[in-house]
Amino acid sequence: MPTVMELYQLLPKTNCKKCGESTCMAFAVALLSRKKNIQECPPVLEGKFKEQKDKLESLLLPAAGAEETGLIVHPELCTGCGNCVVACPVDVANDPKGAGIGGAPTNDKVIFRVLDGKVVASNIKECRRFGMNRVLCYACIDPCPTGAIEFV
Amino acid sequence: MVTCTCTGCALLCEDIDVIIENNRVKEVKNACRRGAARIRGCVNRLEPSVNKKQADIDTSIKKAAEILKNARSPMLFGWGNSTCEAQVKGIELAKRLNAIIDDNSSFCQGLLIERILKKKFRTCSLEDIRNRADVLIYWGSDAQDSQPRHLSRFSYFPRGEHRQHGYEEDRTAAVIDVRESSTAKICKGHFYRIPTGGDRELILALMDALSGKVPKYDKRVLELAGIMKKAECGAIFAGIGLTYSIKDDPDILVALADKLPNFNIMPMVGHYNMRGFNENLFKETGFVNRIRFEGRPVHNDGYAVVEALRQKSIDALLVIGSDPLSSLPGSIVSHLADIPVICIDPCVTLTSRIAAVTIPCAVSGVESGGSAVRMDGRVVELPGIIENNHLSDQEIMTGLMEAL
Numbered sequence A: 001m002p003t004v005m006e007l008y009q010l011l012p013k014t015n016c017k018k019c020g021e022s023t024c025m026a027f028a029v030a031l032l033s034r035k036k037n038i039q040e041c042p043p044v045l046e047g048k049f050k051e052q053k054d055k056l057e058s059l060l061l062p063a064a065g066a067e068e069t070g071l072i073v074h075p076e077l078c079t080g081c082g083n084c085v086v087a088c089p090v091d092v093a094n095d096p097k098g099a100g101i102g103g104a105p106t107n108d109k110v111i112f113r114v115l116d117g118k119v120v121a122s123n124i125k126e127c128r129r130f131g132m133n134r135v136l137c138y139a140c141i142d143p144c145p146t147g148a149i150e151f152v
Numbered sequence B: 001m002v003t004c005t006c007t008g009c010a011l012l013c014e015d016i017d018v019i020i021e022n023n024r025v026k027e028v029k030n031a032c033r034r035g036a037a038r039i040r041g042c043v044n045r046l047e048p049s050v051n052k053k054q055a056d057i058d059t060s061i062k063k064a065a066e067i068l069k070n071a072r073s074p075m076l077f078g079w080g081n082s083t084c085e086a087q088v089k090g091i092e093l094a095k096r097l098n099a100i101i102d103d104n105s106s107f108c109q110g111l112l113i114e115r116i117l118k119k120k121f122r123t124c125s126l127e128d129i130r131n132r133a134d135v136l137i138y139w140g141s142d143a144q145d146s147q148p149r150h151l152s153r154f155s156y157f158p159r160g161e162h163r164q165h166g167y168e169e170d171r172t173a174a175v176i177d178v179r180e181s182s183t184a185k186i187c188k189g190h191f192y193r194i195p196t197g198g199d200r201e202l203i204l205a206l207m208d209a210l211s212g213k214v215p216k217y218d219k220r221v222l223e224l225a226g227i228m229k230k231a232e233c234g235a236i237f238a239g240i241g242l243t244y245s246i247k248d249d250p251d252i253l254v255a256l257a258d259k260l261p262n263f264n265i266m267p268m269v270g271h272y273n274m275r276g277f278n279e280n281l282f283k284e285t286g287f288v289n290r291i292r293f294e295g296r297p298v299h300n301d302g303y304a305v306v307e308a309l310r311q312k313s314i315d316a317l318l319v320i321g322s323d324p325l326s327s328l329p330g331s332i333v334s335h336l337a338d339i340p341v342i343c344i345d346p347c348v349t350l351t352s353r354i355a356a357v358t359i360p361c362a363v364s365g366v367e368s369g370g371s372a373v374r375m376d377g378r379v380v381e382l383p384g385i386i387e388n389n390h391l392s393d394q395e396i397m398t399g400l401m402e403a404l
């Protein structure tokens, strides 16, 4: 995962505000948290910044397969054990009698479910790492024996 | 969408939803990777054959019956992947043939299951574990790999009636093993590594520690004994690693359990209905495996599949739902080349490739129904969910009896 500084160094650094952020630094932060994308900075799209733009895109690439909020499940590593399904506090709160006690999810409000032996994530906006009162939750990462879940 | 029971391991998960289209599995929900593969069926389906030539199924069954009838000392082996109904028929068949009958438990968990059935250990259901257990000891068992949903469905992660706060607060899980298994990685702080064969020594040290003596052992045994002592409801999940290691004196585990009044012992079973076979044979004979019927049932360690093959004391072998050629050491299975082997399985296996007769069967739980016994002893129904033309194990057993 790139750092804010790495991204900032590649931006035009003119603080022109065309992206809607007050500074290029603020835009770099927004890029990293995926609130903005590169296309929203008009100057960097101009020809003379092509190299920087390509570099920025490649830095942000690993997250391309990720959910909007940065959660990636590596299907080749996932064994479908379901530890993350029952350990995620959102799943427990939204489905206490299903996912919460280790069973099959009984409604559509859970984040994790296992399809064809592998975990898929949905409702990712509910994840505690995002939104107003976000916390750095590791509840799905810690119980995964294979490192199949990652946030980028 | 239909709900089915997974027969991928002895957890027999009953919450599997399957979407079927044109009589084929389209999507499997909630099963782990192993279970989903099992439900999707074989990569290579077994075909009926006699002497490596394709045959129709009736011819294969007739030929199999002939081989068994002409043998002086036939053995019927496997059974862990068959329904209870098929097992009961198989035991009848063994009686009729005066055959030896044995299953995978004879080199696996038979010793412990026998002690459970004789009520030498306290045990409990997996639901009890979910609802009550606060101390979990995975001993010589890599549940995370062998029964992939054990920790998530029952033992460690789920909230239970009396365990409402999540695993970090409510449960302590420890792993005793010779290597850092997947389960050990999850129970990070409480991994106790022992040398191969070191289980007995640790049991003795624990017994000392539990009775207030100072054990001559690594100091961490005191910490482990402390955790076990404090348990309101504990469970030792005894894996094959532990069972192998104490096979010459399994009662030492009974002695340890006697010192732990709040603990339950649960043998970790692999094949989905190995425990069912043990229970069915126990009902009939008072033993869980290694039986020969000679008018009456005779139990002898020489009737263990490993011993019988080593001593070359059998002259025909029927294998059902097992693959001894891949699971037993080469020096032992060499005898298989000298005797007629009959193989009943849904899929092509190493054993089926050398078999004189192959008889394909339905995948139980998916293509045929019945019942099975979960690792904790609960009887679970298996609804068949896909229509097909394959005979079930039970029907094949009936066919063999008729052909005799």
Ligand code: SF4
Pocket (backbone or CB within 6 Å): A011, A012, A013, A014, A015, A016, A017, A018, A019, A020, A021, A022, A023, A024, A027, A028, A040, A041, A042, A043, A044
């Ligand atoms: S539009 Fe681009 S150059 Fe202008 S402030 Fe935003 S990031 Fe900087």
Ligand code: SF4
Pocket (backbone or CB within 6 Å): A087, A088, A089, A090, A091, A111, A126, A127, A128, A129, A137, A138, A139, A140, A141
């Ligand atoms: S980070 Fe926490 S809330 Fe978000 S998906 Fe993982 S377990 Fe659930």
Ligand code: SF4
Pocket (backbone or CB within 6 Å): A073, A077, A078, A079, A080, A081, A082, A083, A084, A085, A118, A119, A143, A144, A145, A146, A147, A148, A149
């Ligand atoms: S814990 Fe890991 S391996 Fe298990 S289902 Fe979740 S992502 Fe897959």
Ligand code: SF4
Pocket (backbone or CB within 6 Å): B006, B007, B008, B009, B010, B011, B012, B013, B030, B031, B032, B033, B034, B035, B036, B147, B148, B149, B150
């Ligand atoms: S844990 Fe066992 S029974 Fe459950 S889905 Fe996986 S293989 Fe099937």
